[in-house]
Amino acid sequence: MVSPSVALLPIAGVDVWVLVVGLVLTTAAAYAGGASVAFLRLGHRRMQVLLSFTGGILLGVAFLHLLPHATRACGGRVDDAAPWVLAGFFLMFLLERAFHGHAHHAADPEHGPVGGCDHGPHAALLPGAHEHHPVEAHIGRGGASWYGAFAGLAVHSLADGAALAAAMDLSAGRGGLLTGVAPLLAILLHKPVDAGLIAALMLKAGASPGLRRTVNLAHACLVPLGALIFLACLRGAGGGREEFLGAALGLAAGAFVCIAAADLLPEVEFHSHDRLLLSASLALGITLAAGITVAERAFRVPPRAVQEELPAAPSVVP
Numbered sequence: 001m002v003s004p005s006v007a008l009l010p011i012a013g014v015d016v017w018v019l020v021v022g023l024v025l026t027t028a029a030a031y032a033g034g035a036s037v038a039f040l041r042l043g044h045r046r047m048q049v050l051l052s053f054t055g056g057i058l059l060g061v062a063f064l065h066l067l068p069h070a071t072r073a074c075g076g077r078v079d080d081a082a083p084w085v086l087a088g089f090f091l092m093f094l095l096e097r098a099f100h101g102h103a104h105h106a107a108d109p110e111h112g113p114v115g116g117c118d119h120g121p122h123a124a125l126l127p128g129a130h131e132h133h134p135v136e137a138h139i140g141r142g143g144a145s146w147y148g149a150f151a152g153l154a155v156h157s158l159a160d161g162a163a164l165a166a167a168m169d170l171s172a173g174r175g176g177l178l179t180g181v182a183p184l185l186a187i188l189l190h191k192p193v194d195a196g197l198i199a200a201l202m203l204k205a206g207a208s209p210g211l212r213r214t215v216n217l218a219h220a221c222l223v224p225l226g227a228l229i230f231l232a233c234l235r236g237a238g239g240g241r242e243e244f245l246g247a248a249l250g251l252a253a254g255a256f257v258c259i260a261a262a263d264l265l266p267e268v269e270f271h272s273h274d275r276l277l278l279s280a281s282l283a284l285g286i287t288l289a290a291g292i293t294v295a296e297r298a299f300r301v302p303p304r305a306v307q308e309e310l311p312a313a314p315s316v317v318p
Contacts, residue, residue, distance in 0.1 A: 026184070146202045161226020185289075
């Protein structure tokens with residue numbers, strides 16, 4: 001028997017629980033990313049490999065997964081889906097420009113690259129690593145910088161939650177849980193980096209441990225909040241459900257492309273070292289996203305609505 005709270009949601013019961021598990025994992029990953037900054041020494045090279053791999057996942061999910069699904073939800077019309085992808089890219093770009101705390105100040109202009117190793121803005125996540133480079137060049141001066149980072153990444157997290165809920169709703173309609181796996185993987189890999197950035201900014205600003213934990217928990221809960229908001233809007237869409245879903249998937253695709261192309265990959269490109277390793281990490285991320293998409297297509301079944309509307313086979317009378 002399905003509980004009343006689950007029955008109110010616009011997707012099937014089993015898919016609700018899969019979504020809940022995904023949101024719990026995402027929340028835990030985001031919180032762990034923020035909590036680990038105070039003691040974790042990830043290392044410069046490992047961080048760049050992670051960013052490159054995550055960028056590949058995001059690009060692969062956007063182009064091979066979300067965009068095709070958005071097109072199908074828009075009635076198979078690419079002309080209807082493409083504007084939403086562009087809108088998602090542009091809105092995320094404006095968000096990054098307006099609020100993001102790690103603008104790409106790659107190096108202190110007075111010092112330049114040190115030791116042949118230029119630093120990307122996520123160097124703020126590496127306390128104790130590469131001490132020869134001033135962290136202030138990346139995270140700003142004073143405590144105000146983390147406010148802007150939190151504001152921008154809060155909206156970002158809400159959008160991630162909406163994208164995950166849209167993918168899970170699509171899996172309910174297309175009959176395969178793998179439909180939601182690719183966006184979930186992309187979000188799981190990216191959220192700890194975002195949370196770690198906010199925590200690093202707060203640590204540099206001298207915020208108390210209690211405040212850091214509170215902000216970290218609030219940020220971790222924003223992805224589930226975004227999913228709930230999306231599901232509420234989807235429930236109210238009524239007859240325009242497919243169009244609403246197509247728009248949401250298109251916006252998510254554009255946002256994923258922007259995160260990869262304007263945020264993560266420029267940091268990897270900025271570095272002159274480990275070019276082969278970082279390129280291989282990018283290719284591995286794209287390959288993994290492609291593999292999930294291929295597996296999803298192999299196990300896809302017709303939509304429930306199509307199955308219900310199929311006419312009964314006429315009886316053959318000899």
